[in-house]
Amino acid sequence: MQKAMKQRRRFRELMDYVIFMGPALLLFITLCLVPFFQQIWYSFTNWDGIKSSYAIVGLKNYIRVMSDTKYWTSMLFTLKFTFFATIFSNLLGFFWAYWLSKRIPFRNLMRAGFYLPKIVGGVILGFVWRFIFQNFFPVLAKITGIAWLGQTWFSTASSSFWALVIVMTWSSAGYMMIIYLAGLTSISDDYIEAATVDGAKNLQILFKVVIPLIMPSITQCLFLSIVNCLRMYDLNISLTNGNPFRMSEAVTMNVYQTAFSSNQLGYGSAKALILVLIIAFISILQVSITSRREVTQ
Amino acid sequence: MQATKPMTAKRVSFGFGARKRLGIAVRTIILLFCLVLVLIPFYLIVVNAFKPYSEIARDLFALPGKSFTIDNFTNAWRRLKFGTALRNTTIITVLSNFGGIFLCSMTGYWITRHQNRFTRACFFVIIAFMSIPFQALMIPFARLTNSLHLSNSLVGMSICFWAMTVSLSTFIISGAVKAVPIEVENAALIDGCGSIRTFWIIVFPQIKGSVFTVATINSLWFWNDYLMTQLVLSKQSLRTIQISMQSLFNEAFFAWDTALAALTLSILPLFIFFVIAQKQVLAGASAGAVKG
Numbered sequence: 001m002q003k004a005m006k007q008r009r010r011f012r013e014l015m016d017y018v019i020f021m022g023p024a025l026l027l028f029i030t031l032c033l034v035p036f037f038q039q040i041w042y043s044f045t046n047w048d049g050i051k052s053s054y055a056i057v058g059l060k061n062y063i064r065v066m067s068d069t070k071y072w073t074s075m076l077f078t079l080k081f082t083f084f085a086t087i088f089s090n091l092l093g094f095f096w097a098y099w100l101s102k103r104i105p106f107r108n109l110m111r112a113g114f115y116l117p118k119i120v121g122g123v124i125l126g127f128v129w130r131f132i133f134q135n136f137f138p139v140l141a142k143i144t145g146i147a148w149l150g151q152t153w154f155s156t157a158s159s160s161f162w163a164l165v166i167v168m169t170w171s172s173a174g175y176m177m178i179i180y181l182a183g184l185t186s187i188s189d190d191y192i193e194a195a196t197v198d199g200a201k202n203l204q205i206l207f208k209v210v211i212p213l214i215m216p217s218i219t220q221c222l223f224l225s226i227v228n229c230l231r232m233y234d235l236n237i238s239l240t241n242g243n244p245f246r247m248s249e250a251v252t253m254n255v256y257q258t259a260f261s262s263n264q265l266g267y268g269s270a271k272a273l274i275l276v277l278i279i280a281f282i283s284i285l286q287v288s289i290t291s292r293r294e295v296t297q
Numbered sequence: 298m299q300a301t302k303p304m305t306a307k308r309v310s311f312g313f314g315a316r317k318r319l320g321i322a323v324r325t326i327i328l329l330f331c332l333v334l335v336l337i338p339f340y341l342i343v344v345n346a347f348k349p350y351s352e353i354a355r356d357l358f359a360l361p362g363k364s365f366t367i368d369n370f371t372n373a374w375r376r377l378k379f380g381t382a383l384r385n386t387t388i389i390t391v392l393s394n395f396g397g398i399f400l401c402s403m404t405g406y407w408i409t410r411h412q413n414r415f416t417r418a419c420f421f422v423i424i425a426f427m428s429i430p431f432q433a434l435m436i437p438f439a440r441l442t443n444s445l446h447l448s449n450s451l452v453g454m455s456i457c458f459w460a461m462t463v464s465l466s467t468f469i470i471s472g473a474v475k476a477v478p479i480e481v482e483n484a485a486l487i488d489g490c491g492s493i494r495t496f497w498i499i500v501f502p503q504i505k506g507s508v509f510t511v512a513t514i515n516s517l518w519f520w521n522d523y524l525m526t527q528l529v530l531s532k533q534s535l536r537t538i539q540i541s542m543q544s545l546f547n548e549a550f551f552a553w554d555t556a557l558a559a560l561t562l563s564i565l566p567l568f569i570f571f572v573i574a575q576k577q578v579l580a581g582a583s584a585g586a587v588k589g
Contacts, residue, residue: 016492020407024400024463025419031441031460032426038437049440096331099324106325112575113332115582116339119567121521122539127546128560131345131553132338135357170335175582182583231430234523238543252432252524259436269436276433283428 043269050263061270070246071271074254075278081161081250082229085168090221092169093176098206100177101184111181114174126238129167160240160248167239168229176221183217184210215294222286230279251275342564346370346557353554369558376548377541377559383566386537388451389526390519393458394512397466400459402508405470406496410479420471427464431525439528449532457529458519466511469584473507474500513574513581520567538563 043061047054065071096114100107120128133153141150153159187210195205211218233252236242242249249257255275259268345353346369347361373379408416431438447453477500485495501508523539530540545551545559571578 017407017411019493020403020496021416021419024404024459024467027400027456027460028423028426028463030445031438031457032434032463033422035434035437035441036426036429038441039434042437049436092331096328099328102321102324104321104325104328106329110328110332111579112571114335115579116568116571117335118582119517119571119578120564121517121567122523123543123546124521124539124560124563127542127556128338128342128564130546131557131560132341135353135553136337136341139357170338174335178579178582227430231432233432238546255432260439265436272432272436276430279430280428 039269040273042266043273045266047266048263049259049265054266057266061267062274064267065270065274068271070249071251071254073247074249074251075275077161077248078230078232078250081164081168081232082226084165085172085229086222086225088165088169089173089176089225090218092173093221094180094218096173096177097180097184098210101181111178114177116174117171118175120171122234123238125167125171126235126240129163129170129239133163154240154243154248156244157247160243163239164232164235164248164250167235168232171235172225172228176225179221179224180214180217183214187213212293212295215290219287219290219294222290223283226286227279227283230275230282339564342557342560346554346561348554350552350554353557369554370562372555373545373559373562376555377538377545377562378536379538379541379559379562381534382536382538382541385451385535386520386539386566389454389458389537390516392452392455393462393519394515396455396459397462397515398508398512401463401466401511402470402501402504403496404463405467406474406500408467409471409474410482420467423464423467427468431461435524435528438525442529448529449535451530451535454526454529454535457525458515458522461525462511462515462518465514469507469511470504473504477503507584509577510581510584513577514584516570517567517578538566 044056044058045054046057046060096110100110104110137153138150141147151159153163191209191213192205195209200208231252232250233256236248236250236253240248242253251271252275255268255272258264258271341357344360345357347365347367349364349366349368352359352361352364408420442448442453442457445453447456481499482495485499486492490498521539522537523543526537527540527543530536536544542559542563545556
């Protein structure tokens with residue numbers, strides 16, 4: 001009797017697990033984990049994505065990637081892009097947040113305004129800026145007298161590169177600002193006050209007190225922007241589409257071309273996984289460097 | 298952390314001298330100048346969307362004035378099939394949100410309240426997946442959705458988003474559940490309230506704040522997604538706003554006046570959303586920052 005009841009209770013508990021976790025886990029496994037492991041598997045095959053048969057080729061794809069100059073040019077392009085876009089958007093975001101964290105009028109308006117570019121996403125972001133580069137920048141060049149701004153954008157490799165950096169900065173600086181602002185407002189006033197009483201100047205307070213205290217936010221922001229830049233795709237195809245002559249092609253675009261346009265799924269998978277490994281390597285490196293500098297309040 | 302310390306000598310006590318006020322004024326002016334620079338693109342897109350092309354070329358900054366026209370908008374609406382695109386995007390965003398929150402809130406709750414080796418392992422895998430970019434699975438993903446008959450269906454697209462949001466949503470919600478006191482739940486369970494009812498009636502209302510955060514983060518993502526959507530939906534009648542914009546800009550007879558109206562139309566829904574849900578969006582921006 002008791003045994004039967006115990007069994008029934010165990011069955012009900014099991015049912016609860018199935019009801020609460022089952023659907024989400026099932027979806028997560030079939031649509032996230034399975035394709036992830038499949039992609040790893042494909043990267044060791046020569047599958048073209050059409051034929052039903054394929055052969056295991058071992059590390060051949062990876063060796064082939066090593067000598068694929070186009071891939072490494074786009075990798076270098078992506079790394080350079082990530083470097084500049086991360087630095088610019090974080091400097092701007094931090095600078096805005098630092099001033100907005102102090103007593104200042106229109107704070108909420110400015111907070112929302114600086115964040116606004118972030119809602120323009122996907123390919124729309126690039127299209128908006130095509131117009132701005134082609135029509136507004138020549139005007140801006142006339143006003144400021146900086147001829148560089150008035151160049152024919154997207155016609156040279158360097159103009160396409162800087163266009164991408166500018167747009168990425170515009171899009172994410174406000175986002176970084178929000179995170180920095182959250183970190184800055186959590187700093188207790190006592191620290192700054194103590195430093196002021198000790199006669200520290202504003203800049204000293206910034207570098208010796210504020211920055212060490214918001215190291216966690218810095219870690220987070222750098223991580224976010226680095227990962228976001230390294231996997232850029234939408235902006236790339238909508239703004240420059242690789243022009244001129246595939247010279248402004250970031251890695252994801254290169255992978256996409258290989259896998260879907262030239263039907264080399266196996267080879268494309270290897271390329272994508274190398275990108276993922278590089279993303280993992282850089283972000284782990286960055287997090288371990290910056291989080292070592294974190295101090296506790 | 299020393300939050301309980303009495304705030305006796307605040308910085309304000311140093312007074313509001315003339316120099317300080319000048320400093321504030323300078324900072325405000327510089328920040329406002331930056332803000333204007335940041336917002337110029339929005340101004341230019343919207344203002345020029347109401348002008349014929351000849352006027353756009355003549356003076357970029359001028360308000361439409363006499364040449365005011367909404368022809369661009371009617372053209373853009375027609376060429377983008379904006380009605381359909383807006384409908385598709387809205388259906389996907391709403392369906393994905395409801396499903397995602399429904400599934401992930403239950404999972405997040407269960408994992409937090411039933412700590413054992415199995416749930417901890419699940420949680421670890423789910424969290425770890427946050428750091429894996431879509432590029433790491435997109436190639437098989439495109440074929441998988443095809444063979445599972447998820448492609449070319451709005452429901453199928455939403456199901457894909459349910460799966461993709463499991464990591465982030467479960468993570469945020471399980472964190473929120475931790476902050477809910479467990480006593481009421483236990484009392485309800487002892488009184489014979491089933492676990493499903495206990496969750497939806499007692500726990501869910503208490504984590505509403507985090508649910509809203511998840512919903513805003515997800516909405517912006519679902520609405521703006523391009524790479525994944527484009528792999529799943531290829532039929533013309535199922536185009537989202539992002540996809541129809543991409544095809545409009547690739548058309549041979551491309552004109553900026555229509556394109557600007559199209560851009561304005563596409564940005565408008567999210568702008569309205571941002572104005573209404575500003576608080577949640579900004580809160581979500583720092584909460585969702587954990588998503589890699």
